[in-house]
Amino acid sequence: MASVIKIPCSSANIGPGFDVIGLALSLHLEIHVSIENKPSSQLPFNCAITYEDQSKSVEKISLDPEVNLITRVALYLLRCHNQRAFPVETKVHIINPIPLGRGLGSSGTAVVAGVMLGNEVGKLGLSKERLLDYCLMIGTLHAVVKSVCAFTNDTTERHPDNVAASLFGGFVGTYLNELKPEDVARKEIPLSEVLPAPAGGVDTGIRPPEPPMAIGHYRKFNWAPEIKAIAIIPDFVVPTANARNVLPESYSRADVVFNLQRAALLPAALGSSPPDPDMIFLAMQDKVHQPYRKTLIPGLTEILQFMTPATQPGLLGICLSGAGPTILALATERFDEIADRIIAQFASNNITCQWKLLEPAHDGATVTYN
Ligand SMILES: Nc1ncnc2c1ncn2[C@@H]1O[C@H](COP(=O)(O)OP(=O)(O)O)[C@@H](O)[C@H]1O
Numbered sequence: 001m002a003s004v005i006k007i008p009c010s011s012a013n014i015g016p017g018f019d020v021i022g023l024a025l026s027l028h029l030e031i032h033v034s035i036e037n038k039p040s041s042q043l044p045f046n047c048a049i050t051y052e053d054q055s056k057s058v059e060k061i062s063l064d065p066e067v068n069l070i071t072r073v074a075l076y077l078l079r080c081h082n083q084r085a086f087p088v089e090t091k092v093h094i095i096n097p098i099p100l101g102r103g104l105g106s107s108g109t110a111v112v113a114g115v116m117l118g119n120e121v122g123k124l125g126l127s128k129e130r131l132l133d134y135c136l137m138i139g140t141l142h143a144v145v146k147s148v149c150a151f152t153n154d155t156t157e158r159h160p161d162n163v164a165a166s167l168f169g170g171f172v173g174t175y176l177n178e179l180k181p182e183d184v185a186r187k188e189i190p191l192s193e194v195l196p197a198p199a200g201g202v203d204t205g206i207r208p209p210e211p212p213m214a215i216g217h218y219r220k221f222n223w224a225p226e227i228k229a230i231a232i233i234p235d236f237v238v239p240t241a242n243a244r245n246v247l248p249e250s251y252s253r254a255d256v257v258f259n260l261q262r263a264a265l266l267p268a269a270l271g272s273s274p275p276d277p278d279m280i281f282l283a284m285q286d287k288v289h290q291p292y293r294k295t296l297i298p299g300l301t302e303i304l305q306f307m308t309p310a311t312q313p314g315l316l317g318i319c320l321s322g323a324g325p326t327i328l329a330l331a332t333e334r335f336d337e338i339a340d341r342i343i344a345q346f347a348s349n350n351i352t353c354q355w356k357l358l359e360p361a362h363d364g365a366t367v368t369y370n
């Protein structure tokens with residue numbers, strides 16, 4: 001059997017939609033999977049990983065199937081369905097163009113890749129809606145990092161915005177269900193039980209907890225076809241965990257109302273053709289996460305202040321992508337000019353950047369067979 005799994009990256013929040021709104025973008029993680037039907041395998045958990053880094057990231061990704069985030073998530077899904085390892089001689093070749101730790105949802109994309117891979121090789125036949133539950137049990141990497149590094153018992157702060165965009169594609173609004181009391185206990189299970197610590201290639205035989213049904217949901221919004229996404233990607237990492245740690249525990253009523261007013265406008269603003277720059281610019285303002293994250297991203301304050309539709313023709317709106325440091329500028333034209341101005345601002349803080357012109361990826365995660 002040979003197949004290719006493709007998963008788009010994401011830009012979460014889009015300004016005011018913190019932990020709620022996500023956009024899948026046309027930069028795809030690819031996994032080429034083949035299973036050779038042999039009677040037995042010497043491979044750990046029957047799986048060999050190869051990794052092609054197209055993202056120019058400094059971090060080295062583990063090729064140990066028990067440690068690598070994608071195969072670890074796939075093993076979680078398999079073990080929930082009484083399969084202790086991959087099918088014999090599974091080869092997993094990962095091609096990754098998504099820069100790590102930059103706010104383009106690399107960890108969420110990897111988690112989605114893991115559930116798609118487990119579903120595929122285990123022939124589990126789970127719907128994408130059910131796979132979202134598994135993604136949400138894992139949370140995204142701000143929790144996974146803790147479990148990899150320290151194996152703490154922290155429970156996960158779950159947000160469906162980036163994983164739902166990568167899984168379902170397009171421009172999505174997401175929400176978490178209020179759970180029944182018995183399911184709340186299951187949702188609060190420590191991550192270390194969902195993704196147990198690597199045990200040196202030994203199968204502990206423990207069956208991990210399955211997610212409650214229908215934890216998270218999504219709704220697709222329209223996207224005006226004229227609108228393109230410019231991602232300006234600074235050459236430094238902001239781990240999502242750090243970018244969440246700088247946020248306050250509570251907010252003023254005025255700030256919450258400010259964001260609600262704009263988040264309510266955002267789907268209509270970005271779905272209407274022709275796009276109205278003033279409406280989009282207003283609808284992308286935020287007081288819940290960006291003001292606090294400025295401390296981690298030199299130049300963010302200035303960029304969000306001076307880049308407006310009045311000062312820059314073609315620009316519609318601007319925000320931090322996910323937890324940053326990538327800047328997402330939405331525009332209809334003059335893409336090079338917009339990118340150059342933002343790159344110049346970062347350069348004045350001695351930060352270099354790359355940039356990409358992207359479009360919404362409407363299909364989400366897909367599997368094709370060779
Ligand atoms: N394809 C991948 N394979 C394995 N691990 C990955 C992959 N993509 C991302 N990760 C992990 O996710 C981390 C980045 O997660 P995070 O801090 O949430 O940033 P991002 O905004 O890119 O999602 C990386 O440091 C890496 O450990």
Ligand SMILES: N[C@@H](CCOP(=O)(O)O)C(=O)O
Nearest residue numbers: 012019103104105240322323
């Ligand atoms: N809503 C989350 C989204 C994190 O996205 P990522 O792309 O940075 O992983 C947040 O803002 O923390």
